[in-house]
Amino acid sequence: MGLADILSPSLVSHTLVTDYPVFTSVLLALGALSLGQFIAKFAGVVLQTFILPGKSLKKYGAGKGAWAVVTGASEGIGREYALQLAKKGFNVVVSARNKAALNALVNEIESVEVAGKKMQARALPMDFSTSDAAQWTGFQSALEGLDIGVLVNNVGRSHSFPADFVDAPEAEVDQIIAININSLLKVTRIVLPGMIERRRGLILSSGSFAGISVVSPMLAPYAASKQFLASFYAALGAEVAGKGVDVQTVNTHFVVSNMSKIRRSSALVPTPKQYVRAALAKVGLPCGALDTGRPYVSTPYWSHALLDWFIHVIGLKSVVTGVVHNMHRDIRRRALRKLEREAKQQ
Ligand SMILES: NC(=O)c1ccc[n+]([C@@H]2O[C@H](COP(=O)([O-])OP(=O)(O)OC[C@H]3O[C@@H](n4cnc5c(N)ncnc54)[C@H](OP(=O)(O)O)[C@@H]3O)[C@@H](O)[C@H]2O)c1
Known part of the structure; x- marks a missing residue:
């Protein structure tokens, strides 16, 4: 032998x-x-x-005169949340900076009729990067007395294009922290006490694969702000679990929008409409975040769910980090070339 x-x-x-x-x-x-x-x-x-339905939105006051508050609602994912929540029977407060876009959205929502009742809507213009106490007091006063059943903490900004932290414009980084972290805490602090008092509420927030699913070199402050959001809501979710309030960080790969700069949808990149439909249908279900050690995180859109789960289960985090890093290097190269071309044309 x-x-x-x-x-x-x-x-x-x-x-x-x-x-x-x-x-x-x-x-x-x-x-x-x-x-x-x-x-x-x-x-x-x-x-x-693919199969189980999430919690019914009736639990949070849909069709019973309750309000939803959506931040970053003038376009993209936030606009779609506002419209779909109205169609599910919520009156909606929409907030962002662009007053004309907000007013147009208010008109659109006010034409929505659910079970023979017209929905109400209010525009609440606000710059969420501000730390001005008077503006925040105004924001709080505008929400006073409303029976708020749903808060969608959606407003967010990212870097104009990927950059190493040392090269990222300081003003841009400050804005990211102010909008993605500080405003999120302020809005939650304003809305949450009423929800606890009424023992009824749902807080959804717009998370991102950057930070929550993968390490994101060249988007460090943005990714860290989304990691903050997931960590904050994981702790808050446990605090309010017995108080009738549900909390969910909605984890997202790419969606067609101005922020993603992706114009065409595909299997991995849904339109805001497709994406929000999945998010609202899967409340309370982790989907792709199931059993991955990220409490109160949900990855509801089907292709994002499968990708998120496999990234976590298969491991190879450093390989994934390398792939993401290369993608960001490439996006930066192309963005700089575009800026150069534009500068030459002037
Ligand atoms: N699209 C994606 O691929 C993707 C992926 C992962 C996570 N997300 C998250 O999803 C959320 C929404 O993203 P999106 O893609 O829908 O973005 P988007 O289309 O750029 O919309 C951003 C919204 O935020 C508002 N906004 C921006 N800065 C603001 C400020 N300083 N004060 C008040 N409002 C402000 C914008 O309105 P005004 O300009 O009128 O203020 C707009 O309504 C963000 O939190 C983002 O991080 C998106």
Whole structure:
């Protein structure tokens, strides 16, 4: 018998099975157990993402005169949240800077009729990067007395284009922190006490794969702000769990919008309409974030859910980080070339 025969897999396994039956059985049992666990978890993700319905929005006052507040609502994902929540029976307060866009949205919402009742809407112009106390007092006063059932903390900004932290414009970084972190805390502080008092509320926030699913070199402050959001709402979710308030960070890969600069939808990049439909249909279900150690995070859109889950289960985080880093280097190169071309044309 030659060396090749001795080392042949069939002979090794035969020797293992016959000479060490207990050892082999333990190995087989462990293998079967981890395969079973993998299949059960994946089945859970598929079930939640494709089949199970989320919590009914009636629980938060849909169709009962309750209001939804949506920040960053003048366009993109926020605009779509406002419209779809109205169609589900919420009156809606829409907030952002662009007054004309907000007023147009208010008109659109006021033409929505649910169960024979016209929905109400209010525009609340606000610059969420401000730390001016008077503006925040005004924002709070405008919401006073409203029965707010849903808050969508959606406003956010990212970097104009990827950059190493040392090259990122300081003003841009300050804006990201002010909008993505400070305003989120302020708006939550304003709305949450009423929800706890009424023992009814849902807080959704717009998370991002950057920070929540992957490490994002060249978008460090933005990714960290989204990681903050997930961490903040994970803790808050536990605090308010017994008080009738549900909290969910809605994790997002790319969606067609001005921020993503992606104009055409695809399997991995839904339109805001497709994306928000999934988010509102899956309230309370982690979907792609199931059993990945990220409490109160949900990745509801089907392709994002599968991608998010596989990134977590398969591991290879450093490989993924490398892929993301290369993608950001490439986006930066193209953005700088575009700026150069524009400068030459002037
Ligand atoms: N699109 C994506 O691929 C993607 C992926 C992951 C996460 N997200 C998250 O989803 C959320 C919405 O993104 P989007 O893609 O819908 O962005 P978008 O189309 O650029 O819309 C951003 C919204 O925020 C408002 N806004 C921006 N700066 C503001 C400020 N200083 N004060 C008040 N409002 C401000 C904008 O309105 P005004 O200009 O009128 O103020 C607009 O309504 C963000 O939190 C983003 O981080 C998006």
